[in-house]
Amino acid sequence: xxxxxxxxxxxxxxxxxxxxxxxxxxxxxxxxxxxxxxxxxxxxxxxxxxxxxxxxxxxxxxxxxxxxxxxxxxxxxxxxxxxxxxxxxxxxxxxxxxxxxxxxxxxxxx
Amino acid sequence: xxxxxxxxxxxxxxxxxxxxxxxxxxxxxxxxxxxxxxxxxxxxxxxxxxxxxxxxxxxxxxxxxxxxxxxxxxxxxxxxxxxxxxxxxxxxxxxxxxxxxxxxxxxxxxxxxxxx
Numbered sequence: 001x002x003x004x005x006x007x008x009x010x011x012x013x014x015x016x017x018x019x020x021x022x023x024x025x026x027x028x029x030x031x032x033x034x035x036x037x038x039x040x041x042x043x044x045x046x047x048x049x050x051x052x053x054x055x056x057x058x059x060x061x062x063x064x065x066x067x068x069x070x071x072x073x074x075x076x077x078x079x080x081x082x083x084x085x086x087x088x089x090x091x092x093x094x095x096x097x098x099x100x101x102x103x104x105x106x107x108x109x110x
Numbered sequence: 111x112x113x114x115x116x117x118x119x120x121x122x123x124x125x126x127x128x129x130x131x132x133x134x135x136x137x138x139x140x141x142x143x144x145x146x147x148x149x150x151x152x153x154x155x156x157x158x159x160x161x162x163x164x165x166x167x168x169x170x171x172x173x174x175x176x177x178x179x180x181x182x183x184x185x186x187x188x189x190x191x192x193x194x195x196x197x198x199x200x201x202x203x204x205x206x207x208x209x210x211x212x213x214x215x216x217x218x219x220x221x222x223x224x225x226x
Binding site for chain 2: 004008034042043044045046049087097098099100101102103
């Protein structure tokens, strides 16, 4: 079983739609969690950290469920510019051991 | 402030040849990572440094891959000899000393390696 698993998609949605991605992780001792965004042929960039209480940044909402070992990302009012690959990242031990999922592809269409 | 700088951006080599990648992390970042990313996959960790110490190299194919981080700043990753399966994007990232922390990793633009 992979340490971090994501549905690869692609998710094809119209502009304005709400879309949600889930990610599961296997190590119950994982310390911190992130969503990164990666555009085609570009490097990954941090989208947002994921906190136990859940957090929101504009149209983006991230949530963590430690009991079920999954994190989620909700995107409201999708824009064309949201089209990218969304990578779930888990810090699996004390210190910076960052493990990436394979990514979920989002395509927003007009 | 400059981000993580990697060179070269692209490299095409014949199999069995050596190749080296260079990374300059963000100033003040103690943690440096080398990742490999294959098409359609997420980045996979090869090696992680805390200052000049390699603290996690369990995923580094040590028969052909080597890395160093002299003086805890710049780093090089070397493959010798390269194989066809080594074709991938090699990403360097750095972060502040995140032991126990929740720090962001910043990535360079990567080196796209093609082995022919």
